[in-house]
Structures are given as C-alpha cells and as structure tokens.
Amino acid sequence: MKKAAQGGKVKMSDIASALGVSAMTVSRAFRGDAGINAQTRARILSKAEELGYVFDSTASNLRQNRTGFVAVTVPSIENANFSATVRELSRGLLKRNIQILLANTEYDPEEEERLIAQLLRRNPEAIVLTGAQHTAKTRALLSKAPMPVIEIWDLPAKPIGHVVGFSNEASVRGLVDHMVKSGRRRLAFLGGETAHDPRGAQRRAGFVEAMAGHGLEATRLVPAGAAPVGMTEGASGLELMRTLFPDTDGLICVSDLVAFGALAQCHRLGVKVPEDLAIAGFGNYEIGRICEPPLTTIDVHAGLIGSRTADMVLGLLEGTPLAAPLRQVLQPDLILRRSTP
Amino acid sequence: MKKAAQGGKVKMSDIASALGVSAMTVSRAFRGDAGINAQTRARILSKAEELGYVFDSTASNLRQNRTGFVAVTVPSIENANFSATVRELSRGLLKRNIQILLANTEYDPEEEERLIAQLLRRNPEAIVLTGAQHTAKTRALLSKAPMPVIEIWDLPAKPIGHVVGFSNEASVRGLVDHMVKSGRRRLAFLGGETAHDPRGAQRRAGFVEAMAGHGLEATRLVPAGAAPVGMTEGASGLELMRTLFPDTDGLICVSDLVAFGALAQCHRLGVKVPEDLAIAGFGNYEIGRICEPPLTTIDVHAGLIGSRTADMVLGLLEGTPLAAPLRQVLQPDLILRRSTP
DNA sequence: CGGAAAATAGTTATCGATAACATATTGAGC
DNA sequence: GCTCAATATGTTATCGATAACTATTTTCCG
Numbered sequence: 001m002k003k004a005a006q007g008g009k010v011k012m013s014d015i016a017s018a019l020g021v022s023a024m025t026v027s028r029a030f031r032g033d034a035g036i037n038a039q040t041r042a043r044i045l046s047k048a049e050e051l052g053y054v055f056d057s058t059a060s061n062l063r064q065n066r067t068g069f070v071a072v073t074v075p076s077i078e079n080a081n082f083s084a085t086v087r088e089l090s091r092g093l094l095k096r097n098i099q100i101l102l103a104n105t106e107y108d109p110e111e112e113e114r115l116i117a118q119l120l121r122r123n124p125e126a127i128v129l130t131g132a133q134h135t136a137k138t139r140a141l142l143s144k145a146p147m148p149v150i151e152i153w154d155l156p157a158k159p160i161g162h163v164v165g166f167s168n169e170a171s172v173r174g175l176v177d178h179m180v181k182s183g184r185r186r187l188a189f190l191g192g193e194t195a196h197d198p199r200g201a202q203r204r205a206g207f208v209e210a211m212a213g214h215g216l217e218a219t220r221l222v223p224a225g226a227a228p229v230g231m232t233e234g235a236s237g238l239e240l241m242r243t244l245f246p247d248t249d250g251l252i253c254v255s256d257l258v259a260f261g262a263l264a265q266c267h268r269l270g271v272k273v274p275e276d277l278a279i280a281g282f283g284n285y286e287i288g289r290i291c292e293p294p295l296t297t298i299d300v301h302a303g304l305i306g307s308r309t310a311d312m313v314l315g316l317l318e319g320t321p322l323a324a325p326l327r328q329v330l331q332p333d334l335i336l337r338r339s340t341p
Numbered sequence: 342m343k344k345a346a347q348g349g350k351v352k353m354s355d356i357a358s359a360l361g362v363s364a365m366t367v368s369r370a371f372r373g374d375a376g377i378n379a380q381t382r383a384r385i386l387s388k389a390e391e392l393g394y395v396f397d398s399t400a401s402n403l404r405q406n407r408t409g410f411v412a413v414t415v416p417s418i419e420n421a422n423f424s425a426t427v428r429e430l431s432r433g434l435l436k437r438n439i440q441i442l443l444a445n446t447e448y449d450p451e452e453e454e455r456l457i458a459q460l461l462r463r464n465p466e467a468i469v470l471t472g473a474q475h476t477a478k479t480r481a482l483l484s485k486a487p488m489p490v491i492e493i494w495d496l497p498a499k500p501i502g503h504v505v506g507f508s509n510e511a512s513v514r515g516l517v518d519h520m521v522k523s524g525r526r527r528l529a530f531l532g533g534e535t536a537h538d539p540r541g542a543q544r545r546a547g548f549v550e551a552m553a554g555h556g557l558e559a560t561r562l563v564p565a566g567a568a569p570v571g572m573t574e575g576a577s578g579l580e581l582m583r584t585l586f587p588d589t590d591g592l593i594c595v596s597d598l599v600a601f602g603a604l605a606q607c608h609r610l611g612v613k614v615p616e617d618l619a620i621a622g623f624g625n626y627e628i629g630r631i632c633e634p635p636l637t638t639i640d641v642h643a644g645l646i647g648s649r650t651a652d653m654v655l656g657l658l659e660g661t662p663l664a665a666p667l668r669q670v671l672q673p674d675l676i677l678r679r680s681t682p
Numbered sequence: 683c684g685g686a687a688a689a690t691a692g693t694t695a696t697c698g699a700t701a702a703c704a705t706a707t708t709g710a711g712c
Numbered sequence: 713g714c715t716c717a718a719t720a721t722g723t724t725a726t727c728g729a730t731a732a733c734t735a736t737t738t739t740c741c742g
Contacts (some may be wrong), residue, residue, distance in 0.1 A: 054461055057463050058399065059728035062729080063730050118438065118440070236394050364722095365700070368699060369700090378721090398696070400699045404699050404727050
C-alpha cells in the first residue's frame with residue numbers, strides 16, 4: 001500500500017556513489033558489457049538489488065534512439081485469428097526483449113490513421129499493420145517514416161513497405177473447386193460485402209472469380225452485415241440465404257465463425273449438413289474442428305504469420321539496409337472435413 | 342521505400358529556428374498551452390507539417406516522468422473473455438491518449454514475474470494484472486513499485502493494491518442452485534483442477550461448496566487438462582466423465598468453450614441435452630448463444646471489467662492519494678438457456 | 683625486462699522536450 | 713501618465729542513461 005516513494009527514485013549514479021565507482025561502470029554492469037570485471041559487476045548488481053533500483057528505459061531509449069518496441073495494429077483483437085498472430089509475433093519478439101504496442105482499429109481506416117499518428121510519436125522500431133487498406137494520409141505518414149513498415153494478412157498491390165501475407169482470393173478458389181468437384185453447382189457465399197472488411201471482400205471476390213473459372217455464375221451473394229461478423233450473423237445469414245436462394249446446395253462463409261452460425265441454424269431448421277447443404281468456412285478456428293459435422297475450411301496459419309513477421313522484424317533490425325522491400329507469401333491449406341461431401 | 346532519413350530527424354528546435362522563435366514556444370504550441378498566441382501556434386503547426394516533424398514522446402516522457410502507458414498482463418490474449426476486457430480497457434484509456442503495453446503470461450506465474458520486471462523498466466503509469474496468483478518476488482516488486490497496481494478478474498484475499506473483480510465461487514453457486522432446483526442431484530464439474538488456472542480452481546471450489554450447501558457430495562470432479570482448456574478438452578472431458586461417472590445428470594463446465602466441446606460430443610454420442618444431461622458453461626461466450634441447445638452460463642461482464650478498470654486508472658492518475666486501496670466488486674449474471682431444464 | 687596489447691574504469695557531452703524562472707509587451711483602471 | 717496585472721515569449725538547466733573518448737592498470741610475449 002505504501003506507494004509513495006520515500007525519497008527520490010534510485011538511479012544509476014546512486015549505486016555508483018554508494019560503491020565508489022562511476023555511473024558509466026554501473027551502466028556497463030547492467031548491459032552485460034564485455035569490458036567489465038565480473039566481480040565489480042556482481043557488486044553493482046547486488047547493491048542495485050539492495051537499493052531497489054529499477055532500470056529506467058525511458059532515459060536509455062532517448063540516448064540510444066532505440067525504444068525496444070514494435071507497434072502493431074489489428075482490426076480487432078477479439079478475433080481469434082488475429083490474436084493468434086499477435087501472440088506469435090509477441091512471442092517471437094520477446095526473444096530480443098522487444099515489446100508490442102498494440103492498437104485496435106475496429107475495422108476503421110480513420111481510426112487506424114489516428115492510432116498510427118499516436119504510435120509514431122513513440123518511435124517504435126517497426127510498424128506492423130494488419131491489412132492493406134489505409135487512408136491516403138496514413139500512407140503518406142508511413143512512407144516517410146524512418147522505421148520499417150510491414151503489412152500482414154494481405155498481399156497488397158501497392159505495398160507501403162514489406163509484406164507477410166497470403167492470397168485470400170486464391171484460398172477461396174480451393175473451396176469452390178472442392179465443392180464443384182463433388183457435384184455442387186448452386187453455390188452461395190455469405191459475408192464480405194462491406195467496404196470495411198477488405199479480407200472478407202477479397203474472399204468474396206475470389207468466390208466470384210472461381211465460379212467464373214468453372215463457367216458458373218456467382219449470383220448467390222448473401223450479405224452478413226458490418227464487420228466484425230460472427231456466429232450471430234452466420235445464423236441470420238443462413239435464414240436470409242434460404243429466403244433469397246432456397247435451392248442453394250453449397251455455402252461458403254467468410255469465416256468459420258459465420259459458418260458455424262449457419263450450421264447451428266441448419267440444425268434448428270432441420271436442414272441436413274452436408275446432405276442438403278454443404279458448408280465451408282475460412283480460418284480454421286477451433287470450433288470448426290469440434291462442431292458436428294466438423295467444418296471444411298482454409299487454414300491460413302495465423303500463428304505462422306505472426307512468427308514469420310517477428311523473424312522479419314528481427315532481421316530488418318539487425319541486417320544491412322535492403323535494396324528492395326521483402327514480400328513473404330504464405331500458402332494457406334485446404335482442410336477437408338465432413339461438412340462438405 | 343525511401344526509408345533512410347536524408348538528414349537528421351526534425352526536432353522542435355528546427356521548427357523554432359525556421360520561424361525565429363524559441364524551442365519552448367514550439368513546445369507550448371504542441372501541447373495546446375493556454376499562454377500562446379493563436380496565430381503563432383498556427384504558424385508553428387503548419388511549419389511542423391511542412392517539415393514533416395514527428396513529436397518525440399521519448400524525450401517528453403523522460404523530462405516529465407510520465408510515459409502515457411499502462412502495463413497489462415493477461416494469461417492469454419486468445420481467450421475471448423480476456424480480449425474483451427483488454428479491448429474495453431484500451432478503449433477507455435484512449436480517451437486520455439494512454440496506450441497499453443500488453444503481455445501474455447501464458448498462465449505461468451514465473452513468466453509473469455519476468456514480464457513484470459520488464460514492464461516496470463518502462464515506467465508505466467499503472468499496472469493491471471489479470472488474476473491474483475503471483476510469485477513472492479512479483480509481489481515484492483509490485484508492492485515497492487511507485488505506480489498503482491490493479492488486480493482484475495478475481496477478489497484476492499491479500500490484494501497488492503486495487504481490485505476490480507468478481508467472485509468466481511459465488512457465481513458457480515448460482516449454476517448449482519439452478520440445477521438442483523430443477524431436480525438434478527448427480528452433478529459433475531469439468532475442469533479447474535490445475536494449479537495454473539486459479540479462476541478455474543475457484544469455480545471448481547465454488548461447485549464443491551455449493552453442493553455441500555445442498556447437502557450433496559461433490560465427488561464428480563472431472564479433470565480437463567492444463568490451461569488453457571478449450572473445446573477440444575471439453576469433448577474429451579465429456580468422454581472421461583461418462584466413463585468415470587456414467588449416471589451424471591448435470592454437468593457444469595469451467596467455461597463455455599469447454600461446455601460447447603462437451604455438448605458437441607453429446608451430439609455425437611446421442612446423449613440428449615438437456616433431457617439426459619443438463620450442461621452449463623461459464624463466461625457467456627458468443628458460442629453459448631448460438632449453439633443448439635444454447636448454453637446456460639454466467640455472464641461475468643468481461644468488457645465491463647475492462648471499462649471499470651480504465652475508469653479506475655484514470656481516477657487514480659488524476660486524483661489525490663487515497664487512504665485505502667479501491668476494491669470494486671462486480672456481480673456476474675446467471676443466464677438461463679435451454680441446455681438446462 | 684621492455685613494450686604493446688588487452689582489460690578495466692573514468693570524463694564529458696549528449697539524446698529532445700520541458701519545468702522553472704525571467705523578460706518583454708500590451709492593456710486596463712485611476 | 714503611471715502602476716499593476718495579464719499575456720506572450722525567451723533562457724537555462726534538467727530528466728537518467730550512455731556514446732565516444734581518455735586514462736590507468738594488468739597481462740603476456742619475445
């Protein structure tokens with residue numbers, strides 16, 4: 001409970017004068033510098049402990065012009081896919097004691113702009129953006145920024161800097177191909193119609209494209225509402241689909257959560273999955289593995305995106321300047337389960 | 342792509358000399374200080390824009406001894422309950438432009454200790470800990486720390502500082518009472534047996550207590566494995582329960598995710614819910630609302646914990662020192678749905 | 683044993699914004 | 713016109729750690 005500091009805070013020079021050494025030596029002791037006597041170092045660390053010294057990285061950051069954190073924006077941390085990415089990113093960066101400054105854009109580019117302006121003031125060593133949809137001002141800010149910028153979860157046509165992503169369009173193609181191969185022709189897509197969920201929109205576009213590739217018309221496009229869409233929207237979306245396109249025999253959803261909502265609604269309505277309606281999701285969420293029937297889906301390797309991004313950041317921070325920005329393209333996997341025949 | 346700064350970075354004194362004013366005036370312009378001429382301020386801001394100036398909060402932080410961020414630890418950011426808390430906490434603090442430094446403890450007190458030591462070096466304005474299980478060293482570190490400490494999601498008997506939480510034990514009692522009232526007597530509890538999930542353990546203890554209150558023995562305690570436990574563990578746990586205690590007529594699970602896993606397994610085994618087995622969860626996750634039948638659960642108001650914590654932090658940062666630490670107790674709600682009769 | 687390299691420690695100035703104090707200008711009231 | 717207060721701006725020192733440099737041992741070799 002005694003929070004108030006009794007005196008001023010303890011600093012390196014206090015330790016130094018207590019031991020009759022210079023502040024510089026104390027600094028060296030703390031950084032595990034090579035050129036310091038092991039015994040001196042031990043004395044310093046033990047005295048520091050005794051005095052309750054806490055290293056002040058604010059001062060260190062200013063002097064070294066290194067802050068030791070990376071700024072990260074995500075549309076929503078509540079999405080299990082994004083949080084898996086953040087987790088692995090965080091874990092990877094922790095190896096070098098780099099911390100994450102996280103900001104939620106709530107799927108709003110304007111909010112992203114505000115947040116990035118704030119984050120830049122803190123001098124992060126790199127900026128990681130989930131998604132590639134930005135305002136013009138954000139792009140301008142970031143292209144002038146002195147630190148590396150990495151866009152993840154997308155393959156932007158005009159990247160700001162580096163990229164770690166995958167093709168949402170191509171991934172959906174795998175689902176369509178699978179459904180068509182098993183004889184389904186009257187396919188619908190649920191979700192992805194809003195401007196503020198570019199990845200959803202890309203999946204939807206991929207659906208349209210893939211259908212065209214099979215000579216089929218992609219007329220069955222069902223809206224699910226504004227991002228973030230979840231199970232609730234999946235359930236209501238399934239109803240809407242049945243009203244608009246009652247003869248649909250295969251449904252691809254913008255995410256597993258939506259697919260599960262649709263599946264649960266099918267149970268309630270007595271629609272048999274996959275017999276009456278095949279359903280596929282996207283993202284390989286845990287629920288797709290557990291529900292009955294389990295969901296065919298696309299594993300986008302959300303965690304891997306995070307760890308690869310961490311590796312890229314660490315490489316960029318150590319390495320020599322690069323001629324061209326990096327672009328790492330990951331390959332999502334099609335996971336076949338019983339919700340499709 | 343032109344990342345390399347052409348010259349040195351632009352600082353306040355550059356703007357100052359470009360306009361023939363002092364650096365102090367520039368500083369005042371940026372902070373919206375009262376005592377500055379509106380026209381001068383406009384000139385400064387426009388010149389700053391022109392030069393591409395980015396405010397350096399590192400320097401500001403050092404001088405003012407205010408960093409503008411709050412450190413937060415969570416067991417796992419992938420848990421939708423915790424991420425809801427973080428989201429609302431973040432949203433609340435953003436009003437005052439305070440950012441969050443987030444760290445995942447992975448349910449490991451040792452890891453928490455390491456992370457907190459790191460976080461303290463950054464001089465956060467407050468420290469928010471999810472959970473009340475800490476190592477002795479963590480407690481020592483934090484009780485000496487100069488900034489407010491808030492433990493959330495629990496009601497610790499010996500809090501380090503302030504608290505925003507609820508009683509896990511009492512919440513489970515509501516579930517037990519409901520099941521008993523509807524005639525079930527052979528109740529089981531799934532999960533919460535591990536040392537590293539104190540909230541799970543408290544729920545389990547609450548189950549035992551509540552059963553005793555009804556004169557019933559709580560012998561049906563089924564382990565679910567190490568935290569974090571999810572749907573997968575729910576499914577396997579249900580199997581285990583059916584082996585160990587085949588006559589169970591009501592199952593309370595440590596979370597909705599576990600409950601859903603159990604429910605899905607019941608579907609597969611032909612066990613009717615709630616006729617053959619009543620199931621309840623904990624946490625009011627979205628899935629419990631959507632699955633069939635929807636799950637009876639406890640809404641712990643995860644988001645509210647976050648926003649209340651934000652309010653508390655803001656109050657502590659502005660207000661005068663307090664005589665005693667704050668303790669805010671929230672009341673979870675029992676939500677009755679069809680998975681219990 | 684002489685001398686060069688290695689090991690260890692100290693000095694001084696600095697990172698960039700800003701608190702605290704000092705100064706200059708304007709205006710109001712009598 | 714004069715004083716006092718309000719307004720607007722400038723000066724200097726400082727937050728705490730550390731880069732860059734210098735100074736002093738110690739070690740090791742031919």
